[in-house]
Amino acid sequence: MSEPILPRVDGPEDLRGLSDEQLQQLAQEVREHIIDTVGEIGGHFGANLGTCELAVALHSVLDSPRDKILWDVGHQAYPHKILTGRRDQLSTIRKYGGLTPFCAIEESEHDIMGAGHASTSIGYAVGLKEAMRHGQGEDGNVVAVIGDGSMTGGVAFEAMHQAGGLGTPMVVVLNDNGMSISPNVGALSRYFNRVRLNPKLWKAREGGEEFLTKLPAGIGERFAHLGPQLKESIKAFWAPGLLWEELDWAYMGVVDGHDVSMLREALSEAIAAERPVVVHVATVKGKGFAPAEEGGLEGMEKWHAAKPNSIANGAPAPAPVVKPGAAAAPPKPPQYTQVFGEALVEECRRDERVIGITAAMNSGTGLNILQRELPERYFDVGIAEQQALLFASGLALQGCKPVAAIYSTFLQRAFDQIVHDVCLQRLDVVLAMDRAGLVGDDGPTHHGVFDIAYLRPLPHIVLMAPRDEAQLVHMLHTALAYDGPVALRYPRGEAVGVPLPAEPRLIEIGSGEILQEGDGKVALLGYGSGVGKAQEAAALLAEHGIVATVADARFAKPIDTGLVAQLQAEHELLVTVEEGVLAGGFGTGVWETLSDSGIAARIMRVGLPDRYVTHGAPALLHEEVGYTGAAIAERVLAAVGTRTTAAS
Numbered sequence: 001m002s003e004p005i006l007p008r009v010d011g012p013e014d015l016r017g018l019s020d021e022q023l024q025q026l027a028q029e030v031r032e033h034i035i036d037t038v039g040e041i042g043g044h045f046g047a048n049l050g051t052c053e054l055a056v057a058l059h060s061v062l063d064s065p066r067d068k069i070l071w072d073v074g075h076q077a078y079p080h081k082i083l084t085g086r087r088d089q090l091s092t093i094r095k096y097g098g099l100t101p102f103c104a105i106e107e108s109e110h111d112i113m114g115a116g117h118a119s120t121s122i123g124y125a126v127g128l129k130e131a132m133r134h135g136q137g138e139d140g141n142v143v144a145v146i147g148d149g150s151m152t153g154g155v156a157f158e159a160m161h162q163a164g165g166l167g168t169p170m171v172v173v174l175n176d177n178g179m180s181i182s183p184n185v186g187a188l189s190r191y192f193n194r195v196r197l198n199p200k201l202w203k204a205r206e207g208g209e210e211f212l213t214k215l216p217a218g219i220g221e222r223f224a225h226l227g228p229q230l231k232e233s234i235k236a237f238w239a240p241g242l243l244w245e246e247l248d249w250a251y252m253g254v255v256d257g258h259d260v261s262m263l264r265e266a267l268s269e270a271i272a273a274e275r276p277v278v279v280h281v282a283t284v285k286g287k288g289f290a291p292a293e294e295g296g297l298e299g300m301e302k303w304h305a306a307k308p309n310s311i312a313n314g315a316p317a318p319a320p321v322v323k324p325g326a327a328a329a330p331p332k333p334p335q336y337t338q339v340f341g342e343a344l345v346e347e348c349r350r351d352e353r354v355i356g357i358t359a360a361m362n363s364g365t366g367l368n369i370l371q372r373e374l375p376e377r378y379f380d381v382g383i384a385e386q387q388a389l390l391f392a393s394g395l396a397l398q399g400c401k402p403v404a405a406i407y408s409t410f411l412q413r414a415f416d417q418i419v420h421d422v423c424l425q426r427l428d429v430v431l432a433m434d435r436a437g438l439v440g441d442d443g444p445t446h447h448g449v450f451d452i453a454y455l456r457p458l459p460h461i462v463l464m465a466p467r468d469e470a471q472l473v474h475m476l477h478t479a480l481a482y483d484g485p486v487a488l489r490y491p492r493g494e495a496v497g498v499p500l501p502a503e504p505r506l507i508e509i510g511s512g513e514i515l516q517e518g519d520g521k522v523a524l525l526g527y528g529s530g531v532g533k534a535q536e537a538a539a540l541l542a543e544h545g546i547v548a549t550v551a552d553a554r555f556a557k558p559i560d561t562g563l564v565a566q567l568q569a570e571h572e573l574l575v576t577v578e579e580g581v582l583a584g585g586f587g588t589g590v591w592e593t594l595s596d597s598g599i600a601a602r603i604m605r606v607g608l609p610d611r612y613v614t615h616g617a618p619a620l621l622h623e624e625v626g627y628t629g630a631a632i633a634e635r636v637l638a639a640v641g642t643r644t645t646a647a648s
């Protein structure tokens, strides 16, 4: 066994002088480090195993950070982080105070761009390189690494279009493993598969001319005497890069993404070309971890991320042994996602017009249930949230009832489609926003904290949020019955644990409800998960002799003006509680409602601060921002206590 190399790699400079064999060994050591670490702490997994050789090859032929290596999304950047001085911190990744989940410019000079949302890397790369051509900053090579899934994001093609037009000398490494989180979809994916899976095409570019000149019956000779332009176009027909060549990108591929020597050769050639070049690389998502690599599409999807303590000694960890006679653990509440996914299937069964749409988040949104039960009512548009909304708009215009299930954070990408297409035309579209609120380990790029504020200003839209899983079922039913745009938000993770209704019922649009009457001092008005926090605070206030009123607003638009006016009139203090930014959020809406009704508002708003909240376990994040029952009770006691003194 040759001496380990990774322990002496503290930065890309330590790759200098290593032979191809040593670099290949280093890639495997990086892989083993990831399997051991992520198998213990959890995190993104399969994609990282697929980029070990690629990261080693890139950092061995380039000089980061003078040369810029950009990782699209960044969920596959753990090898990059390991090679750029963070080997020993990998065990802190995604943890509160630890390494960031994706690339982050504040974390390392080698992290050239912040990421988390897909399809942005090529756009950055064009800007970086054109700035260099403009004489700005130090000159260097620019390479963007983008996956086949992320390549289905339209903004990636906007960048390809611009760079092809400018002739920007840069490289795009298309990291093609045939997977998004679930199997990749669409025509682009079929094209990639045709090329990647056809070894004969792996050499088409080099071998093309030789092959054609050897054609029998004089065809070869005639080809040999054709002009270069015509030769190029005939070769392009044979070679797999036609799509890119038409956009004025040179195409190289398909390169084995796990062969460091081949990668180094291809990357060096692409960089030397001094023009836009796509290097099409074939990798395996989960390479080197048998349950993923040999588990087919299902295995690769399952191991997109690994749960904590899910791997031991390089293999899936055995299920914990339940001691005989030990009391069974109490049943956990269902995930909101699961409740939504099942409820949507029932709504599709009730009404043939209902259609489910995901943007490459098949299992994350729960639409895998619809795909299994009613595949003809299921659409995955790829990582293309804007298209998801336009597709929904088209469906709605034709009389369907589309439900676009898109995480709150990813929906941000389709904001103009919501404004310009769905709301302006008052289309019958339902936006099911999972991961609303602080999502935890994925951090600020994934927290779904702006949707209340960014949707509330839009005319015609209805905003609602359930306090528990039963309300989620009722609200989806209500949203589908309502003829117009509706956005429904619910958090990542476990629901509350209340029984699900046998049948959904309609909720009056714009109506809230009082859950617990109080003694007139404090009213806690929650929205969505805020109701639970309000109930926690009420329990603590009761220990101080205050019986708080607790109400569920249910709607952030339209707000129940009667309820809000009543709560304000009957209580010394009205507290609003929401898992969203305060600026422009639900509490601000209540404030506006009272003010517009000429009522002097005595409001305390509880929500999220005007800053990006870091990554880490949700409970730690809630503590940090004061989104807990205890923090609310403390603030209320300080306010009411003071007020009681003043009033006495």
Ligand SMILES: Cc1ncc(C[n+]2csc(CCOP(=O)(O)OP(=O)(O)O)c2C)c(N)n1
Pocket (backbone or CB within 6 Å): 047, 050, 073, 075, 076, 116, 117, 118, 146, 147, 148, 149, 150, 151, 175, 177, 179, 180, 181, 285, 359, 360, 361, 383, 385, 410, 413
């Ligand atoms: C705008 C946006 N939508 C959805 C996601 C969720 N997401 C993260 S990684 C991923 C799949 C990416 O596939 P690919 O680029 O092929 O990378 P691979 O995991 O296959 O290496 C998706 C859909 C995201 N990060 N950003």
Ligand SMILES: CC(=O)[C@@H](O)[C@H](O)COP(=O)(O)O
Pocket (backbone or CB within 6 Å): 073, 075, 116, 181, 364, 435, 439, 442, 492
């Ligand atoms: C990288 C990425 O964007 C996805 O993998 C995301 O992390 C999934 O989030 P959930 O785990 O909340 O589905």
Ligand SMILES: [Mg+2]
Pocket (backbone or CB within 6 Å): 147, 148, 149, 150, 175, 176, 177, 178, 179, 180, 184
């Ligand atoms: Mg992929």
